[in-house]
Every structure is written in structure tokens, then in C-alpha cells.
Amino acid sequence: MSIAPRKPPLQFALRLKRALGGKAGWNGLAAQIAFAAILAWIAYEIVANARANLETQHIASGFGFLNYNAGFDVNQSLIAYNNSDTYWRVFFVGLLNTILVSVIGIVFATVIGFIVALCRLSPNLLLSRIGGIYVEIIRNLPVLFQILFWYLAVLAALPAPRQSISIFNTFFLNNRGLVVPQPVTEPGLYPFIAALAVGIALALGLRRYARRALFQRGQMIRIWPYVLGCLVGLPLVSMLMFGGPLKFELPQLKGFNFAGGARIIPEFVALTVALSTYTGAFIAEIVRAGVMSVHKGQMEAGSSLGLSRAATLRLIVVPQAMRVIVPPLTSQYLNLTKNSSLAVAIGYPDLVSVFAGTAVSQTGQAIEIIAMTMGVYLLLSLTTSALMSVYGWRINRSMAA
Amino acid sequence: MTDISAPSFVRQDLVAERAAPAKTTGFIGFLRMRLLNSPGNILLTILGLLLAWYIVIPAIKFLLVDAIWTGKDRTACLADKAGHEVGACWPYIQAKLTQLIYGFYPEAQRWRVNLTYGLGAALLLPLLMPRLPAKGLNSGLFFFAFPVVAFFLLHGGGIAGFGVSWTAGLLQLFEQSIGGAGDLLVNLSKSSALGPLPWVLGKLLVLVGLLIHWLIFPLTWLRDQLQLSSVPVWGDFLLTAVIVSAVLFVLGGGLRTGGRALIGSLLTFAGIAAGIKLMGLDRGGFPIVDTRLWGGLLVTLVIAITGIVASMPIGIALALGRRSTIPLIRIFSIAFIEFWRGVPLITVLFFATYMLPLFVPGNFAVDGLLRALIGVAIFTGAYMAEVIRGGLAAVARGQAEAASALGLSWWKTTSLIVLPQALRYVIPGIVNSFISLFKDTSLVSIVALFDLLGSLRASFSDPNWSTPTTAFTGFAFAGMIYFVFCFGMSRYSLFVENRLNAHRRH
Secondary structure (H helix, E strand, O other): OOOOOOOOOOOHHHHHHHHHHHHHHHHHHHHHHHHHHHHHHHHHHHHHHHHHHHHHHHOOOOHHHHHHHHOOOOOOOOOOOOOOOOOOHHHHEEEEEHHHHHHHHHHHHHHHHHHHHHHHHHHHHHHHHHHHHHHHHHHOHHHHHHHHHHHHHOOOOOOHHOOOOOEEOOOOEOOOOHHHEEEEEOOHHHHHHHHHHHHHHHHHHHHHHHHHHHHHHHOOOOHHHHHHHHHHHHHHHHHHHHHOEEEOOOOEEEOEEEEEEEEHHHHHHHHHHHHHHHHHHHHHHHHHHHHHHHOOOHHHHHHHHOOOOOHHHHHHHHHHHHHHHHHHHHHHHHHHHHHHHHHHHOOOOOOHHHHHHHHHHHHHHHHHHHHHHHHHHHHHHHHHHHHHHHHHHHHHHHHHH | OOOOOOOOOOOOOOOOOOOOOOOOOOHHHHHHHHHOOOHHHHHHHHHHHHHHHHHHHHEEEEHHEEEEOOOHHHHHHOHHHOOOOOEEEHHHHHHHHHHHEHHHOOOOHHHHHHHHHHHHHHHHHHOOOOOOOOOOHHHHEEEEEEHHHHHHOOOOOOOOOOHHHHHHHHHHHHHHHHHHHHHHHHHHHHHOOOHHHHHHHHHHHHHHHHHHHOHHHHHHHHHHHHHHHHOHHHHHHHHHHHHHHHHHHHHHHHHHHHHHHHHHHHHHHHHHHHHHHHHOOHHHOOOOOHHHHHHHHHHHHHHHHHHHHHHHHHHHHHHHHHHHHOOHHHHHHHHHHHHHHHOHHHHHHHHHHHHHHOOOOOOOOOHHHHHHHHHHHHHHHHHHHHHHHHHHHHHHHHHHHHHHHHOHHHHHHHHHHHHHHHHHOOHHHHHHHHHHHHHHHHHHHHHHHOEHHHHHHHHHHHHHHHOOHHHHHHHHHHHHHHHHHHHHHHHHHHHHHHHHHHOOOO
């Protein structure tokens, strides 16, 4: 006669308790109910007060105002805009300007950051000290201070258009901004883009084929001449056949101002310079920490395997440093995007400046407009952090394997 | 067989001396090793020297050599008057110094600001030195007593009541709000399709409101009696002191062990009484200085200190909430933290300036500075929560387990075992968020408050001092202030970090 194992006690009540109140059990449930009651009370107070206040100020809540005419001008816009367009249009103009300054700022910040990091890591004492001083000074001054410094002090001190500072006679810097050659599209543009796209696709395919050959058959294929041919040759052929893609119209001084060329407004110049130098200092520290986090033994192991210094760097050091660098680097990119909202201080027409600034003071729809503005930034940072957690998960998986 | 006696080769003369190895010590050796050890490096050194030359020399020339040191107005700083190229215009800073430090704070009352600065420094410096004793008392004074004292010193005004009146007022507000919500639901039920549910709920809320009304009746009655008496503040104060001390005495363990709690409470109340008496709060206190008159460094420091003091409890609560296992509290904490961390500070300040006034009852005017302070506190609190969460995660699990094995409750485990260790781990992190908070205070100049940067910007528009170098001079001066504060704090954070990691040093 065998003794049947006793069934475990019924877990249902325990599970329910755990699900409802966590480790604290029924006390936790009680705490939750009290907490929910307080939240509900606060929410009720907010809604009731807001409704009463809006009524006394005669403001109709809702998003209907977005279809009204904005009636103000914006001094830089990537899409066609005039003052009889709607607030929706204003929203997109601001959003595009934010994206523009962020993307350009990110590119420059990355370049500055890597250069300064290389300086700081250099064995040359003088260079590493200069890099260190740059990082310390820039990081210890507020970013708004730097934006205002570039805008109110440096750019305002530049000469008038007639005495512009000329750079190779193509770029002109004066107190009304930076005048650059304007690209004009030519009929050869579309074939050029198509050729470039085909070239990129071919190069990627080649790389994939070569990697597969290396991993499966151990066969090394030299692909770089073909890749170069695809990336440079194909567009060149298209240029020969259909003509150049773009023509640059050079600015020329006529009277008191420039004719031809495109003028970049000084607000944009100040904002880009300040944001990219500021974020560049932080990126430099991130890159330096990333490179220093790779153990010295890794480099030595690489050279003991007979790899050249460049190959050791490319195959061993950089991939390991990138793991440390990428997550904080992304958060710096995000910070730069968020800091671009400081444009409102100097009047660069970004999202916060034209939408949460001018539009709020014109319509008084503070709740809707500020909620929309916050929503844009929130969406951006939540997406970024979601992508970063996927990245972290993949890194962890590859480290465990 | 070799003949060992055969003379082997013996060198007759000395080997010629080799040249001494390149010197690697001393100044010359140092130059050779670190600056000039390869052609590439020599090139880099020359490049670096050129860079330094073109930045350092003009900077020194601007700040010191060509600078104008004395003068009455802008004419002193013009090139044709000075007779040479003009650098920094320091008389401009001298003329604007009070505005940059105090804003438009009335001149006769500025001693109050200086006294607050002095008090703050006297409390903060001992707190920062790890060697000095009594950290508990010191941090209590700095984080709780100092903000209150500073408020009455800087803003002025007195108090009309004390604990009893405040509690009664707060509870009355709560009761009215609940009653109002109930009435609203009852009214709604007349036109609603939901049937009797809102009516029942509304009646229930009204009933709860009534219950609270009767529960707090003794308190409100007491308050009314106190207000009628000749010394409302002191009567209220005495009553509060007696009630609070008695409660602490009983909670502390009664006759057996409650003595300590009683003495502590009495001493605290004695301190509060001394503060009230010294500042004359019962007789109206100091003349009120409207916050619109505040400005310059004063506003910068007020926002930074308030932000850090207010963000600590918010951050601790949110960090504990995020680690809690109670679902609703955890979800709320995560949502709250991620929301405020996901938006730029300037939109938070816009939120506080434009939206917050809509959320409070219409008869309740929120001061402009207070609005910014609320925004900054929430924003920094969310960041602080993540810093503190890191510290909580760094405390070994065994600590909390040992505490539960001893039978300590969750509150005791957290407040006596886990939090003190966690906070010690994150001191560098807290200092770092203080640095970014200090830098971020400059953003309030966008919402029409005149902090250091705002005052500086305002001073540029003074036609009396408009010269080509005014802006550069102003930025150089304000930059030095910001730099000294931030750099000092970052060095301090490094110092604490080294101290904490002393056991890991090789």
C-alpha cells in the first residue's frame, strides 16, 4: 500500500492576497484603497477647480482651437507657413524646427565629444589637459548661460553684413546670422538618389555574403573594393549620365545685404553651437569612461594573438567600449533634444517657443497646449528608453551566451 | 682535450662608454616623455600650445590688461575715452553688484538676506565635513528648521496661530471638499442615466463629510476659543506643545522609556519658541518683502536650496514606492517618475506657471516664485528618486533580512537599517543632482523670475552701461559665480566618493 503524496494546501487565497496587496497582504490592499481615495480626491479637486477657473476666464476647453488661424509669423519654417495657417500647422512647424536643431546638434556634439575624448586620452600631456579644462569649464556652466552667451555676447558682437567675416568666400558670418550657399536641385537629383540607394543595398548585401562565407566556410573575401565601387562608382556614373544632383548658389554681397545663398538665423547658430559644445563635453566624458572601462589585458591579449594595433582596436576594444558608451550616449542625445526647448529664451521658433509660448499667450488654452508639448517630449523619451532596454537585453543575452 | 691553462681571450681595454640613456625624470625628462616623444606628439604639442595661446592670451588681455577698473558710467568704458582697446568694464559690475546679488530687495532690509546666507553657511559647512559630530541634529536643523526660519527672514510676516489652528483649518478644508463632491454627485444624479448609484455615492460622501465635521468639532471649537483670547499664538503654541509632547511620551513607551522622547520634544518646542520670540512672529514679524522684489543670486540660491530640501522627501517616498510590492503604489511611483523625467524642465516650469494656477481654487493666488519652486521640487524629486533607488539597490539584501529576523516592522527596517545605509551610498549622486539643479535654476529666468542670469540679462538693457564689452563682462562675472559653485560641489562629490570607496583603494 503506497502512501499517496499529500496535496499541497490550497494556494488560491494566498495568491489572491499577493495579487491584491503585494507582500504586505491585506494591509497592502487597505493602503491601496486609501491611496486610491486620496488620488481620486486630488483629481476631483483639480478638475473642479480647473473647470470653475476656466469658466470665470471665459475659456472654452477642448482642442477645437487647433483649427483656428494662428495669425502670427514664424521666422524659420521647414514647411510652407504663413500667418493665416492654423495652430495645427504651427505645431508642426515648431516640431520640425525642434527636430532640425536636435539632429544637427547631435551630429556636432558627437564629433566634438569624440575629438575631446581622444584629446583627453592622448598620452600628450598638454592636449589631455586642454581637453580636461574644456570639459570642466563647459560642464560647470548652465546651458542657458551658454546659449545666452553665444547669442547676446558673441553673435551680437559680430560685424554688420557689409563687413562680414568670410570663410573661403562661401560662408559669411555676420550679426544677422550665417549666410551659406544654397543648394538648388537639378534634374540629376533623382537618378543620383536612386543610384546611391542601389549602391548602399548592394554594399550591405555584399557584407552579408562575406560574413556568411567567413562564418560558415571560413573563407575570407576581400570586399572593400567592390563596396567602394558600389558606394562611389554608381553615383558617379549617374552624375556622368544625368548631370550633377545639386548646384550651389553662392551668396554675394549686394548693397547692404546678401543676394543669393541661404541665411541661417542667428538664433539657430547660437543654439546649435551652445547645445553641441555643452553636450559634447558630456559625451567626451562618456567616451573616455567607456574606453577606460576596457581592461588593459584585452589590448595585450589582442597583440599576443598577433593582431595589429588597428585590428585589436577595431575587433576587441571598440566593441567592448561601445557596450558601455551607447546607453549613456543615447541619454545625452535625449538631453540635447530636451535642452533644445531652451530656444524659447532667445526666440528660436521651436516647439516650446512658438506653441507653448506664443500660442498659449494668444489663445489661453494652457492646459491643452502644454499637455500636447509635454506629450511630444514624453513620447520621445519613452520610445528611447524602450529601445535602450531592448539594447540592454540583447547585450545581456550576448554576454551570457 | 683542451688545454685549460692556455690563455683564454682577455680583453685588455675597457669597453667604450655608452651614452647615458635619455633622461626620463625631472623636468626635462618629463617634457621628453609626455610632450615630445614622437614626431606626431611634437606636432600635437605645438598645436596645443597654439590653441592655448590664442585662447589664454586674449582672455587675460580682456579680463585684466585692457580692463577698465574705475568709472561712473558707460563713457569710462568707451575706447576713445580710455585711449586704448577696451577689455572688461568692471565699473559696470560694481554698479550692478547689488542687483545681481539681491535683486530689488529693499536696501534697509538687506541684512535679513545676509543673515540668511550666514545661517545657511553655518549649518551647511559642518554638515559637509565628515569629521564633525552630531550629523543628525545638524541635518535636522538644516533640512527642517532652516527653511522655515529662512522663509520668515526673507519674506517676513508673522503667524496668527499654531499647530491647533493649522490642523483645524486643514481638516475643515478637507471636510468642505468632501461635502462639495457629495453635493455635486447628488445634483448630477438628477440628470444622470446611471440611476441611483451617483445619488447613493453622493449621499454617502455627504455623510462622511458630516462625520468628519463632528469628529473635528472639538478642534475647531478650541481654535475659535484660542483666537478670541488675548495671546492666540502663545496659547495655541502651548497647547500644541503639550499635546504633541504627551503623544510622543505615550508612544515612546510611557513612564518606562518615554522620557527621552519627552525631553527631545520639549527641547524642540523650546527652540521653536525661541525662534518665534526672536523674530517676533507673534507680533507680525518682519515687514513683508514681496517675492517680486527678490532677485539675483538670492533667487538662484533660494530655488536651489528649496529644490534640494523638498526633493529629498519626495525622492525617498517615490524610490520606496517604486520598490514596493503593493501594485497601485508601485505603478503610481513608476508613472510619476517616468513622466517628470521624460519632459524638459522648461515645460515643467510652463506647467507650473500657466496650469497650476488653474488647478487651485480661484481665490487662492499662488505666488510666482512659489509656482516655480513647486515645479522644480517635483522635477528634482523624480530625478532624486532614481538616485536614491540606486542606493537602496546597493544595500545588501541580508541587511533587510537580518532586520526582519530580529522582528522589526517594515517601517523600522526601512528607517533604521536600509535608508541610512542607502543614503550614505548616494551622497555623491545627491551632490551631482544638486549641481544640475543649481545649473537648472537659470531656467526660471524664462518664466519671468529674475535669478542671477535673469538679473544679468536685465542689466544689459540699461542704457547707462551699454558698451561693446558690457555683455562679455557680465557673462564673465556670472560665469565665475556659477563655475565656483558647481566646480566646488563637483570636487566635494569626488572627495566623498573617494572616502566611501576607501576600502577599495589599492
